[in-house]
Amino acid sequence: MNGSGAVEDLDGFLHAAIHDIRGPLGQVRALTVLLDRQHKASLSADGQELCSLIETASRRALEVVESIHAYALVLDKPEFEAADLNAIVDAARFSMQRAIDDNAAMITRENLPSLRADRAKLLLLFQELFRNALKFRGEAPPRVHCSCSPNQGGSVLFLVVDNGVGIAGKQAEAVFKPLKRLHGADREGAGMGLAICRRIVEMHGGKIWLESRTDGGADFRFTFWQND
Secondary structure (H helix, E strand, O other), X not given: OOXXXXXXXXXXXXXXXXXXXXXXXXXXXXXXXXXXXXXXXXXXXXXXXXXXXXXXXXXXXXXXXXHHHHHHHHOOOOOOEEEEXXXXXXXXXXXXXXXXXXXXXXXXXXXXXXXXXXXXXXXXXXXXXXXXXXXXXXXXXXEEEEEEEEOHHXXXXXXXXXXXXXXXXXXXXXXXXXXXXXXXXXXXXXOOHHHHHHHHHHHOOOOEEEEEOOOOOEEEEEEEEOXX
16 A cells, blocks of 8 residues: 555544544533533532543543544645735634633734645644633733744744743743643643644644743744745
8 A cells, every 4th residue: 555545544544533532522521511410419529529520531531532633634635825824814813802802812913925825724823823822821911923024045934922921941842742731731722732833834844943032921933935
């Protein structure tokens, strides 16, 4: 079997497995919530706590499954076309308006170029970067700014800068690994968002990295090739 066929088989298996796992996990969570709601009065304190633990564990497992599904979708072959980064960033911001309002956040951008890229995947890239900034916010209302500048060899360097909690320099590479959660269970999510970002950037021929600032916050930097 050639490499392409092996990848297609693995992709099909992954999507089927995710589908088969998602259903039972969702049922476990729903039934646990129903049990607690309808029989709470007859449950002991230990029983109520067990229901809560089961619901939390099944919710976390579902988050992992959904994140793996999102990562699997990113592995699909990109469809390159003219992509206006201004429109993509605006669409990402619009799609997250409720979370932006809930966090009293502000997401701004400078004028960005057009590229030949997969628009759907770039939309996901910016959504994940914005979601990361809101998830790992500091005490101040989140502020995120997108900009770009010419880079070496005709590429463009993009910056997505936030004022969140930042991350230690020694962990700057680890955050891009799948299922890597550096902030513990007190933060929601399955640790796949930045792995998805890296995969999207790399399939466009670029690279992405993180630089933390001494004053807090994080600078996500990534490169894309400029197209005429």
